[in-house]
Amino acid sequence: DIQMTQSPSSLSASVGDRVTITCRASQTITSYLNWYQQKPGKAPKLLIYAASSLHSGVPSRFSGSGSGTDFTLTISSLRPEDFAIYYCQQSYSSPPTFGQGTKVEIK
């Protein structure tokens, strides 16, 4: 199985900050990388698919980049509703696997 490693595991940030979360795959996954946001008590929601494509309805302050083994999710200006846990997921090979999550907390 392809192992997905996110860093950091958690971070504290203020409203208006630029936030960057990194996801590294244990082998190349080309651009088959998705990002999800999960709020307490809710299911994950798709933010970004195929590394850099913004899912319908997702605010443009979210962006994704990367290819191969290293990927980044960026929130350009953090809003109160963005405090959540973010997960990356590879769809290059089966079984699809997820990172352990990055918790974005209020500073």
Place this chain on the structure above:
Amino acid sequence: HLQLQESGPGLVKPSETLSLTCTVSGGFISGSNSYWAWLRQSPGKGLEWIGSFYYSGSIYYNPSLKSRVTIAVDMSETQFSLKLTSVTAADTAIYYCAKHVDTGAHWFDPWGQGTLVTVSS
């Protein structure tokens, strides 16, 4: 718009079979480019894909669970099910159903709200 809802017992005894149903509204399981999936989330293992099926009959399981898992579609075309046999405490998790979109690249969207299943005597 498409919505999914999981249902089933919240408590299952060790060694018994976990059975859940996912009801799809706002769409049909037989739609094009539509796989349908079960996933679960636990504090110990995080998010884990259980398996996916395509309406035409293709089914794919996570090798780590394959010997214990069955995913099936109901003839109503609006429900599909999950059965996990010989459960242990390690199977305690929130179970989600989701649409598994496949356009070459693939992802899970949307997800049901999830249902907590606890394995305990």
